[in-house]
Amino acid sequence: QVQLVETGGGEVRPGGSLRLSCEASGISSFNLYTTGWYRRAPGKQRELVARITVEGYLDYDDNVRGRFTIARDNPNNIVYLEMNDLKPEDTGVYYCNVVRFSDYWGQGTQVTVSS
Secondary structure (H helix, E strand, C coil), X not given: CCEEEEECCEEECCCCCEEEEEEEECCCXXXXXXXXXXXXXXXXXXXXXXXXXXXXXXXXXXXXXXXXXXXXXXXXXXXXXXXXCCCHHHCEEEEXXXXXXXXXXXXXXXXXXXX
């Protein structure tokens, strides 16, 4: 079955950087999946942070555009989220998502931005 494992979360000070990675297993054609990162902030619903489609179209939440970069490594089934100039409002649990005919989610990784 499909499994997604996120790594790279942690606690940083405002202005710091983190890189999240999501490695997918159980997928034979990773390049045919739309991949994305979502965040559930404390007390809020899960929301889209960034997404990259099969065609390479990039979609970012307005609050992270210019600071976050999503990228994918199709041969190795990995999707990354490079996060720079982190702010306290970026705090939350970050989830990896891949979609083709079905929707798959990772277990989430905590990102805390605090001084």
